[in-house]
Amino acid sequence: MPRFWPILMLLAPAVAAAAELPIVDAHIHYSHDAWSVVPPKDAVAILKKAGVKRALVSSSDDEGTQKLLAEAPDLVIPELRPYRRRGDQGSWMRDDSVIAYLEERLAKSRYVAIGEFHLSGADADLPVPRKTVALARQHRLMLHAHSDADAVERIFRQDPDARILWAHAGFESPARVREMLRKYKTLWADLAFRTDYASGNKVAPAWREVFLEFPDRFMVGTDTYTPDRWSFVVEHAAKARGWLADLPPDVAERIAWKNGETVLGGAYAARP
Ligand SMILES: [Zn+2]
Numbered sequence: 001m002p003r004f005w006p007i008l009m010l011l012a013p014a015v016a017a018a019a020e021l022p023i024v025d026a027h028i029h030y031s032h033d034a035w036s037v038v039p040p041k042d043a044v045a046i047l048k049k050a051g052v053k054r055a056l057v058s059s060s061d062d063e064g065t066q067k068l069l070a071e072a073p074d075l076v077i078p079e080l081r082p083y084r085r086r087g088d089q090g091s092w093m094r095d096d097s098v099i100a101y102l103e104e105r106l107a108k109s110r111y112v113a114i115g116e117f118h119l120s121g122a123d124a125d126l127p128v129p130r131k132t133v134a135l136a137r138q139h140r141l142m143l144h145a146h147s148d149a150d151a152v153e154r155i156f157r158q159d160p161d162a163r164i165l166w167a168h169a170g171f172e173s174p175a176r177v178r179e180m181l182r183k184y185k186t187l188w189a190d191l192a193f194r195t196d197y198a199s200g201n202k203v204a205p206a207w208r209e210v211f212l213e214f215p216d217r218f219m220v221g222t223d224t225y226t227p228d229r230w231s232f233v234v235e236h237a238a239k240a241r242g243w244l245a246d247l248p249p250d251v252a253e254r255i256a257w258k259n260g261e262t263v264l265g266g267a268y269a270a271r272p
Helices: 002-019 040-049 063-071 086-090 097-108 121-125 127-138 149-158 167-171 174-183 205-213 227-244 249-270
Strands: 023-029 052-058 076-080 113-118 142-146 164-166 187-190
Touching: 023 227, 023 249, 040 052, 040 063, 040 227, 052 063, 052 113, 052 249, 063 076, 076 097, 076 249, 086 113, 097 127, 113 127, 121 127, 121 149, 127 142, 127 149, 142 149, 142 167, 149 164, 149 174, 164 167, 167 174, 167 187, 174 187, 174 205, 205 249, 227 249
Parallel strands: 023 052, 052 076, 076 113, 113 142, 142 164, 164 187
Antiparallel strands: none
């Protein structure tokens, strides 16, 4: 038997690669402080090594997204963040200059969404977020909202036809997420930067119910919100394959990549 070991070892990586579930990563940032740490070529190499076939990418400011898009146009699905610097996250909703920035960028480049932005509760009804929602409507873009359920509902009141990708599923409970998905047909959720949906490779029962009821509404994501999070992209994809294997294969495929490809890839391809 031992003499067969080297052959088995040679075959193992090929078998693993063939069985590897592709990933569409719906939560990648490539902000101004990431380029020098992870240059575009290296960032693309990391995504490819992770088996990421498409990635929804945004950055503060937009230059990072454009750099990565130029490096890998088939891989990157660009979205426009209303931030020019990392610190804008807490102030953008009261900063009128954000709208001029968005308009300037939207005139120059194609995107699938505006986001990811941070917005909670009643702040969603401030003038700048309202104008942002109106811009998305005008340009037929999705909104990628890091928001509680309250802010998501306020956005839908402003535009009942909005298409929202709910970042981190709002860090809300599975019961609340299910309620929201039942209420809003054009709400999808990414599962980035939360771990409660699975313990090891075992999907939590409450989440399993929601995944099985709404297999078309979830996507996975790494959330590279700081440069060092880029070192986690490969591990995130591997972990995702681990817990997704606990779901029926067709549901796992949808959450891993098909929903991202259909919803994000499809909407981007349809952009004029
Ligand atoms: Zn994020």
